[in-house]
Amino acid sequence: GAGGGGLGFSGQVGVAVAFVTYPQANDPKAAFVGISAAGDGRRLTYLATSTAIPDLRSGEHEIEVRIASGVLTVTIDKTKALEGAAPVPANAFVGFSAATGGRTDMHEVSKIDFSY
Numbered sequence: 001g002a003g004g005g006g007l008g009f010s011g012q013v014g015v016a017v018a019f020v021t022y023p024q025a026n027d028p029k030a031a032f033v034g035i036s037a038a039g040d041g042r043r044l045t046y047l048a049t050s051t052a053i054p055d056l057r058s059g060e061h062e063i064e065v066r067i068a069s070g071v072l073t074v075t076i077d078k079t080k081a082l083e084g085a086a087p088v089p090a091n092a093f094v095g096f097s098a099a100t101g102g103r104t105d106m107h108e109v110s111k112i113d114f115s116y
Contacts, residue, residue, distance in 0.1 A: 037087055050081050
C-alpha cells in the first residue's frame with residue numbers, strides 16, 4: 001500500500017483500523033482512530049473516525065478490535081473509541097502496516113490474541 005497518509009493500506013482491498021498520530025489534509029484536526037475500506041493514492045477514505053481517544057504516544061495502550069454482524073468496534077484501554085459498519089468478509093486475513101511521511105513515530109505491537 002501507499003506510504004504517508006496511505007498508512008501502508010491505501011490501494012489494498014479490505015478494511016483497515018487506522019491509529020493516526022499525525023493527521024493529513026482532510027483528516028480530523030487531531031490524532032484519531034478510523035475505519036477505512038478504501039484510499040485514493042496517499043491517503044485513506046474513512047467510513048468513521050473518532051478523536052475521543054487517549055494520547056497514543058503516552059506509553060502502552062490495550063487495543064481491542066471486534067467484528068460482529070457487520071459492525072466493527074474499537075476499544076482503547078477498555079473504553080469504546082469507535083464503532084461503525086464495515087464490509088468485513090466472513091473469511092479475512094489480518095495484518096499490520098504503518099507509514100510515515102516527513103515525520104517519524106514508533107509503535108510496537110505485542111501480545112496479540114485472535115479468536116473467532
